[in-house]
Amino acid sequence: MKFTITYFTLFFTFCFSFSQSYSGAESVEYDPINDRWLVSNGNRIISDDGQGNLSFFGTGTTSYGLEVMGNTAFGIQGSNIIGYDLTSEQQVTIASISGASFLNGMTSDGVDTVYVTDFSQGRIHKIDFSIFASPVITQIVSNTQNTPNGILYDGDNNRLIYTSWGSNAQIKQVDLSNNQVSTIITTSLGNIDGIDDDAAGNYYVSSWTPDRITKYDSNFQNPQIVTTPSLNSPADIGINQTTGIMGIPMGNSVVFVDLGVLSFEEFESNAFNFIIAPNPIDASSEIIFSNLNYKPTAIELLDISGRVIQLISSDVDSGNNISLKTINQASGVYFIRVSNDLSSATKKVIIK
Incomplete structure (x- = not known):
């Protein structure tokens, strides 16, 4: 409501x-x-x-x-x-x-x-x-x-x-x-x-x-x-x-x-519906959006403690895929967070 x-x-x-x-x-x-x-x-x-x-x-x-x-x-x-x-x-x-x-x-x-x-x-x-x-x-x-x-x-x-x-x-x-x-x-x-x-x-x-x-x-x-x-x-x-x-x-x-x-x-917990493929990620990986209810204003890479270590994008148009080729981090488990002032969603990614 x-x-x-x-x-x-x-x-x-x-x-x-x-x-x-x-x-x-x-x-x-x-x-x-x-x-x-x-x-x-x-x-x-x-x-x-x-x-x-x-x-x-x-x-x-x-x-x-x-x-x-x-x-x-x-x-x-x-x-x-x-x-x-x-x-x-x-x-x-x-x-x-x-x-x-x-x-x-x-x-x-x-x-x-x-x-x-x-x-x-x-x-x-x-x-x-x-x-x-x-x-x-x-x-x-x-x-x-x-x-x-x-x-x-x-x-x-x-x-x-x-x-x-x-x-x-x-x-x-x-x-x-x-x-x-x-x-x-x-x-x-x-x-x-x-x-x-x-x-x-x-x-x-x-x-x-x-x-x-x-x-x-x-x-x-x-x-x-x-x-x-x-x-x-x-x-x-x-x-x-x-x-x-x-x-x-x-x-x-x-x-x-x-x-x-x-x-x-x-609170739109499903405002950002997306997949990350391929995952584990490599230079060809992308964030692929579907049913994007609100425009994201930030896509960030987080380490396992929740600390933001990289801003992937700050300008996302509805329907556009986001390339992850700019990520250059050591092997391990990370999180990608998509957010704006109203909502956020986070998914786990692996870098080999």
Whole structure:
């Protein structure tokens, strides 16, 4: 289903960009006690009232994920999870995770337990903050078999949901009854960063390839593209479920959008129908399109980690085949991604 809502007047009421004030915005969390947004920005936490007024949150430091639980804001600083009182803005607890490499995303059960991903080591840790003086740390997933990024606690289904990096990125879940990992969906998105949900039970993820916010229903079906302003590597998003406002951090800026007045485009997962032949590829190989619904604006070659290593073409006419004779890479497995602002599709290729 496709629907559109006229929203331009309301949109600019709720959309703000602070390109002059942010220098490393990574994670956004709403603080309902003080009606403000907290943003991890480089090595500091910034308080943002959503109206363009920014200030430092005490002396709090964090490098990546933020999580508000009760009257405490938790931030990642290296291998530490540091808790700050939301009223006094002073540090009240710290948990040090031994052997941590790159702690990144964070979520909580809203009561006393925080969960955090280790991007580099493919691990998920549980920290019980029932007693601030002596938090209890448990590694609940030792090998996610991918690079876990954003993470969300889903109490209704007794699970954690987390996003992953790379091409055709997966959204996975951890069953908290036994800590078993399974895949919810394999997307056509690349490098999914953040994840959050709204009051109606819909899920939203931010991706870098393409740069966009994608909405899924409660069963991770019927993906839709959220028509946000122009995005550039959107990171760890946050949603105020009461108002439906989403905060989107993007390094040098943060934008706030009202999901209630934005429009959504149907996600055309099969917009780009093509084959690559011959494959394994050689100088005669081509991308052969069929039923091309939208004109691609980029055809890229990716390595197995999802990193773009070559732009094959940036100008594709409907019905035209694209030669792959310009590819000159070492033997191995690669991916070719065809995309535009609305959709993308990726296929595996082999170079002998």
